[in-house]
Amino acid sequence: MNVPSTTSLQDIYPEDAIPAQEKRWANLFDKFKTEYGRPADFVSRSPGRVNLIGEHIDYMLYQVFPMAVTADVIIAVGIHATPAGSLPQIRVANIEGVKFPRRDFKIPLDGIVEVDHASPDWSNYFKAGLSGVLPYLRESDDQFVPVSMDVLVHGNVPTGSGLSSSTAFVCASALAVMAANGVSNIDKKELCERTIASERAVGTIGGGMDQVASIFSLSGSATYVSFVPELTAEPVEFPVTEPGFSCLVAHSYVDSFKAVTAPVCYNLRVVECTMATDYLSKSLGLKKALPSDASPLGRSLRGLQNTYFEEKDGRDDNFQISPETFEKQLEKLVVLVEQHLPQEEGYTRQEIAKHLDITVDELTAKYMSRHTVRADRFKLRQRALHVFSEALRVLKFRSLMSSTASTPADGQLLLQSLGNLLNEAQASCKNTYECSCEELDELCSLALEAGAYGSRLTGAGWGGCSVHLVPSDKVEDVKKAWIEKYYKKRWPDKWEGMLEEGIVVSKPGSGSYLYKVE
Ligand code: NG1
Ligand code: MG
Numbered sequence: 001m002n003v004p005s006t007t008s009l010q011d012i013y014p015e016d017a018i019p020a021q022e023k024r025w026a027n028l029f030d031k032f033k034t035e036y037g038r039p040a041d042f043v044s045r046s047p048g049r050v051n052l053i054g055e056h057i058d059y060m061l062y063q064v065f066p067m068a069v070t071a072d073v074i075i076a077v078g079i080h081a082t083p084a085g086s087l088p089q090i091r092v093a094n095i096e097g098v099k100f101p102r103r104d105f106k107i108p109l110d111g112i113v114e115v116d117h118a119s120p121d122w123s124n125y126f127k128a129g130l131s132g133v134l135p136y137l138r139e140s141d142d143q144f145v146p147v148s149m150d151v152l153v154h155g156n157v158p159t160g161s162g163l164s165s166s167t168a169f170v171c172a173s174a175l176a177v178m179a180a181n182g183v184s185n186i187d188k189k190e191l192c193e194r195t196i197a198s199e200r201a202v203g204t205i206g207g208g209m210d211q212v213a214s215i216f217s218l219s220g221s222a223t224y225v226s227f228v229p230e231l232t233a234e235p236v237e238f239p240v241t242e243p244g245f246s247c248l249v250a251h252s253y254v255d256s257f258k259a260v261t262a263p264v265c266y267n268l269r270v271v272e273c274t275m276a277t278d279y280l281s282k283s284l285g286l287k288k289a290l291p292s293d294a295s296p297l298g299r300s301l302r303g304l305q306n307t308y309f310e311e312k313d314g315r316d317d318n319f320q321i322s323p324e325t326f327e328k329q330l331e332k333l334v335v336l337v338e339q340h341l342p343q344e345e346g347y348t349r350q351e352i353a354k355h356l357d358i359t360v361d362e363l364t365a366k367y368m369s370r371h372t373v374r375a376d377r378f379k380l381r382q383r384a385l386h387v388f389s390e391a392l393r394v395l396k397f398r399s400l401m402s403s404t405a406s407t408p409a410d411g412q413l414l415l416q417s418l419g420n421l422l423n424e425a426q427a428s429c430k431n432t433y434e435c436s437c438e439e440l441d442e443l444c445s446l447a448l449e450a451g452a453y454g455s456r457l458t459g460a461g462w463g464g465c466s467v468h469l470v471p472s473d474k475v476e477d478v479k480k481a482w483i484e485k486y487y488k489k490r491w492p493d494k495w496e497g498m499l500e501e502g503i504v505v506s507k508p509g510s511g512s513y514l515y516k517v518e
Contacts (some may be wrong), residue, residue, distance in 0.1 A: 006185040025074065028095065028154055029517070032076040034092055035104075038148040039517060040195055044179060046171035046512040047072040048157035048164045049213035050249055050467050051458045052222055053425055054394040060273050061227040061295050061302035062391040065236075065398065066209055068217030070509035073155040073168040075176045076517075082148045092126055094153040109134075109146045115201050124202050125166055126153070129173025129424075132198025136190065137181050143504050155477075158501050160255040162459025168212035170199045171512055179514050188512075189213050189231055191291035203259030204266045205296035205371055205462075213485070217511035227294060229300055229319040236401050240411040244472035245453070247506045250482055252439040252492075253498065254463030265462050268373040270296050273387060275352055275367060276341065276380040277304050282355060283340040284308055297367065301387050303379025305329055323395055331393045337384045346377030375403055386433040393421045412471075419453025419469045426456035435461035443486060450474060450481040467506070479503055 002265030025043070047068040082088040093104035105123055107113060115124050115133040138144050153172075157165035174195050178186050192215050196208040212225045212233050221235035238245075258266045274297040281290055281304055290307055292298040306318040309329055315321075321329070343351075353363040367373075400418055403445045405411035426444055430436040436457050443466045444455035451474030456468040470478050487495040487502060 005189065006187055024154065024156070028074055028076050028152060030093055032078065032150075032152045035152055036078055036091070038078055040078050040152070042179060042517055043074055043076050043227055043515040044172050044176035044512070045072050045074040045515070046168045046175060046214045047217070048168045049210055049217070050163060050247070050465070050506050051209065051213075052247075052467065053421060053456075054209070054390060055267055055399045055425060055429055055457070055459075056273075056435060057387050057390050057394070058209040058225070058227065059205070059270050059296050059300070060207075060277075060387050060391075061293060061300040062387065063224065063225055063226045063394050063398070064207075064209045065222055065394055066213035066217075067222040067247075067506070067508040068213055068511055069157070069163060069504075069506055071157040071163070071168075072509075073153065073157065073165070073172040075172045076152045076279050077176050077180055078150040079147050079180050080150065085414060088146045088148045090149045090151060092123065092151045092153070094122070095157075097155060098458070100155060100159065109148075114155075120170070125169035126151070126173045128198045128202045129170040129175075129195065130177050132170070132194040133174045133177050133191075136194055137178070137183070140183075144181075146177075147180055147182075149177070151176065153378060156252060158465075160257050160464065161251055161267030162256060162460065162461065162464025163249070164210040164214065166202070167195070167199060167214050170195050170202070171211055171214045174198070175512050175514065186514075190195070191512075192224070192231060200296065204262045205270045206266070207296075208294075213511070215512045217508065219510040221507060221508055222401075223511075224401075228306075229317075231294075233357075234500065236398070239401060239403060240405050240414055242405075242408040242411050243415075245415055246470050246475050248447075248452075248468045248470050248475065248478060249465050249504045249506045250443050250447070250468065250486075251465050251498075251502045252437070252443055252463055253502065254437055254439050256460060258462075261462065262370045263374045265435070266460055267371045268375055269383060269435070271367045271371070271373050272375075272378045272380060272383040273301060274299055275347075275378055276337075276384040276387075277301050277382055278353055279347075279352060280304055280336065280340060280384065281307075284336065287311055298441065301333075301384060302391075305333060308333075316410055323399060327392060327395055330388050330395070333388045334392075337388065341381035341384060343381060346379040346381075348377055352378065352380075382432045382434070386428050389428055389432075390425060393425055397421050402421060415453050415469060415471070422454030422456045422467070422469060423448070429457055429461055433461075437462055439463070439486075440466050443482060444468075446481045446485055448479045450477040453476055475505075 051066040058064045090107045096102040103380035115127045161167045177187040192211045195211045217223045218235040224234040226232045232442045277299045290303045293303045309318045353360045405414045440457045447455040447468045453469040455468040
């Protein structure tokens, strides 16, 4: 099966959006008329995602395995002529939602769009999408003048939950701006690359998993994402139908606002991984400097793997290796980390600077000038061990997803093997990468005690959601365990109201698309 590589106003994939959410779409059209006194021309939508496996390795350019959820951001758009003598502008408003307060504002399109980093306001996500694609539109046509747009937004991806509500917003906004300005066959890869870069301007220096999942996913399939040698998205269906199983997503209701905690959580991890890349390059005596790549700071552990084995094994192109060789290389890298990065307690700035032959000021300028991070010690050993071992688990998961299960007993074994990988991933996130939290750990152990095959946090962690592979006949037991021992215990007065968004059976939904209003 192929994923369509472009999307246009003729493309309509209504299977999981319109029939299932008819009321929500009708409300969007009605409110648009009330707000702007005219009907909308089209709707742009992009979903959130849940990540099955491959956490905190996309920014080191390793493969990841997310799937789109059906919750999404929908944006109704009306295009209109800019009055003579005025600047084009975009009027933006939203339909109020929980933690999504009603706002309306105007964006004049007279040059650079300012994104205010200091404010966690949702308007930033629209502006990020817009500022990601404006340069593209300008590059494609030097006479380009943007059209004026009226925009009404509604999102139902829970925010701060690790389900990428922010990316859904950025991607839907970017797609809306492209379509409004007449790009008829929108190249999804271009859209991904632009939104990955522009979302980095809103707070965290993320990888590209969320944007690829949001833009490329196909209904019914998870999406296997590779970043090198180029960005690809491969739809993969679960190979098991018997015995039945579900992917459950449970919200810890610990908010994980990455933009706020970035200096000590997310961005610090990106910096630690990049430092580990440079530290190991030096320890391993690479002859060539690592070529700059698409990772946030331009160097990645995946790039290191490539250059190291090209030099060691005399290969031309280490990106073209078989999965078996890939696994062997990763296993070798784990051993090399254990040898060359022995300090469990982490490394000080002085120690890293000395090893890299630079001053502490140069070190700070190199890794911490564009993005503030706060730490006395950098845990290079643990971060590199997590990345290489998680990349290995993703490869194993991918290979299991290609196997066949001809009997229910085989199916069960296969599901248990997939579940075991989820459990190992959770242990690594908790102990080695330190991106879990007590509440997520508890949701995972409750699910496992009640019969889940495997359980882990999903997304950046430090709160937000968890994902669980559960046999169909255990789904009720798992839900009951969470309700009795987690939600009721923590929120005795309001747990009932929290369950609708709190526990969700996740079905892989479709990626971004445009819908033309007739
Ligand atoms: P969340 O916080 O779950 O949206 C983030 C990053 C991903 C990836 C995961 C961890 C962004 C937009 N997303 O996702 O790229 O690194 O954490 O695997 O920064
Ligand atoms: Mg996000």
